[in-house]
Amino acid sequence: MEELIAKRYLKAIKQSSDAQTMQNVALIFSVLAQSFNDEKFNRIINNPDVSKNQKSEILLAAVKSVGSKDVDNLIKLLAEHDRITIIPALAEIMRKDIAKTNKSYSGIVYSDSDIDAKVIEDLGNGLGNRFNSKISLKFVKNDFNGIKVDVEDLGVEISFSKSRINSQIIEHIVKAI
Known part of the structure; x- marks a missing residue:
């Protein structure tokens, strides 16, 4: 539900902003969204005894140091309609929209063994060429027995499991005999 409401706000923001302003607003809201990870902040924002004006x-x-009237007005509007809690969803929707507009995505490479930075860069370049976009990958070491590449915003997940490859080689050898 929050995502649908956030998309409507995004549409309004996009109509009244250029690309650079949109990126600045998205950056501000991503920082604000991080505040929602703080338990004390959430208690204040979700407290019914705190008025809309106080929350605003x-x-x-x-965001006072930014000095953006657009951001100030958006925050006032969200507070007025009791929609402050959609700020994290709005920040995520903005991030995805900017990534889609710029065709610049980020993804994660999972593996149980270390992978050279050059290999990760080559994987990103190869995927980027395939999807006509720029993809930057980050390595995360975990217990996946093989290599798994996940670019969530594109909806792409590629995995190569060592055990699956080994079983397919054994099947092939057995069939050849």
Whole structure:
């Protein structure tokens, strides 16, 4: 539900902003969204005893140094309609929209063994060429027995499992005999 509401706000923001302004607003809201990870902050924002104006003032104080009327007005609008809690969803929707517009995505490479940075870069370049976009990959070591590449925003997941490859080689050898 939050995502649908956030998409409507995104549409309005996009109509009244250029690409650079959109990136700045997205950056501001991504920082604000991180505040929602703090338990104390959530208690204040979700407290019914704190008025809409007080919640608005807290958020406006956080973004005061930016000096953007658009951001201030958006925060006031969200507070007025009791939609402050959609800020994390709005930040994520903005991030995805900018990635789609710029055709620049990020992904994660999972493996149980270390992978050279050059190999990760080559994987990103290869996928980028395949999808006509720029893909930057980050390595995360975990217990996956093989290599798994996940670019969530594109909906792409590629995996090569060592055990599956070994079983297919054995099957092939058995069939050849």
